[in-house]
Amino acid sequence: MEKTIWPGSTQLAPSPVVLVGTGDGRRFPWNLLTVAWAGTVCSDPPMVGIGVRKSRFSYRALKELRCFTVNLPTAEMAEAVDFCGVASGADTDKFAARQLTAAKANKIVAPLVAECPLSLECAVRQVVELGSHDLFLGEVIAVQVGPGRDNTTEHAVVYFDGASSVQLVTGDRVEIRKAENDARIVRINQDSFLETLRRKMSAI
Numbered sequence: 232m233e234k235t236i237w238p239g240s241t242q243l244a245p246s247p248v249v250l251v252g253t254g255d256g257r258r259f260p261w262n263l264l265t266v267a268w269a270g271t272v273c274s275d276p277p278m279v280g281i282g283v284r285k286s287r288f289s290y291r292a293l294k295e296l297r298c299f300t301v302n303l304p305t306a307e308m309a310e311a312v313d314f315c316g317v318a319s320g321a322d323t324d325k326f327a328a329r330q331l332t333a334a335k336a337n338k339i340v341a342p343l344v345a346e347c348p349l350s351l352e353c354a355v356r357q358v359v360e361l362g363s364h365d366l367f368l369g370e371v372i373a374v375q376v377g378p379g380r381d382n383t384t385e386h387a388v389v390y391f392d393g394a395s396s397v398q399l400v401t402g403d404r405v406e407i408r409k410a411e412n413d414a415r416i417v418r419i420n421q422d423s424f425l426e427t428l429r430r431k432m433s434a435i
């Protein structure tokens with residue numbers, strides 16, 4: 232296969248998008264942050280990494296409380312995921328704004344999202360300053376799985392396409408149109424995920 236050389240850039244897409252829960256509900260309010268730079272980085276101990284900019288409201292809570300949750304959203308939550316990626320916990324209670332339920336974690340002070348089928352409770356083991364983002368390496372010390380949802384594959388559905396705030400849901404393309412103080416899913420078509428990617432690649 233003939234390949235073209237591009238300058239180094241963040242091209243590993245699509246990547247799953249998660250809702251990261253931060254805060255302790257006291258010194259730092261319980262808050263949610265949408266994160267696309269997230270992934271499993273070690274099996275034993277089980278660890279995940281999330282890349283977070285220092286400018287995020289969530290950053291101080293992550294740094295000082297040294298814990299976070301990783302919540303896997305469902306397709307129905309795509310608009311809320313987008314919202315949590317544009318609104319800030321500095322002036323908005325994102326749980327209340329999108330009728331999401333903050334639930335207590337088992338082992339840490341950061342909140343879970345009750346509506347998400349899978350939540351990982353993570354204790355921060357290392358913070359690595361990389362440049363634009365700091366990498367928070369969290370050991371997964373507990374996992375909460377919703378009833379009947381022991382296989383999460385079909386629920387791992389919200390993706391970042393690497394180019395815009397458009398999020399892709401497995402099998403479908405979701406577009407989120409923003410009006411003033413309002414954002415909603417306005418169109419879900421049946422384009423296959425691969426077709427969407429192919430179109431994107433041919434447009435580059």
Ligand SMILES: Cc1cc2nc3c(=O)[nH]c(=O)nc-3n(C[C@H](O)[C@H](O)[C@H](O)COP(=O)(O)O)c2cc1C
Binds near residue numbers: 318321391
């Ligand atoms: C699809 C999507 C993915 C995002 N991924 C990240 C990410 O990986 N790291 C990050 O620092 N911000 C990311 N953001 C931006 C934050 O979620 C956003 O700035 C948010 O408002 C921060 O919330 P906070 O101020 O309450 O911490 C993403 C936003 C969207 C919409």
